[in-house]
Amino acid sequence: MEELKTSKFSIELKQTAKGIWYLGSLKINVDSIEEFNSLIDDISPRIEEKIERINSKNEIKEDSVQEKEEIILNPEEEMLFSHLKKIRLELAKKENYPPYVIFHDSMLKKMVKQRPVSLGSMKELIGEKKFEKYGAIFVKEIFQFS
Secondary structure (H helix, E strand, O other), X not given: OEEEEOOOEEEEEEEOOOOOEEEEEEEEOOOOHHHHHHHHHHHHHHHHHHHHHHHHHHHHHHHHHHHOOOOOOOHHHHHHHHHHHHHHHHHHHXXXXXXXXXXXXXXXXXXXXXXXXXXXXXXXXXXXXXXXXHHHHHHHHXXXXX
């Protein structure tokens, strides 16, 4: 979610599960209909342009992600991958989620290849929300396995 605020308006952009951005809400604080019309005429094209620009960047990212090949692990990496899958399964059972909700196999393989042993490097790899919930657990497991 991205938010832009001024004294006259507040814009909230939201994102779908597939990564498409859209206008979530627009709050306008004006004193007259003339001021409203003027403000809308001014900001509407800029909002549309910004959303299109953000979404076009996301399309490029999605295309490049689809072109990537499967991550191949050597026997030692396979052992760590299996260990991380066990940890993921334990967490999934506790939280009553399917394991892929915690991390997909592809993300576990990225962890194995990159071996993030600091909280900062893990956060970069998995993102803010997953990091808050699972980051420290997986960093600890990777560190102990090494």
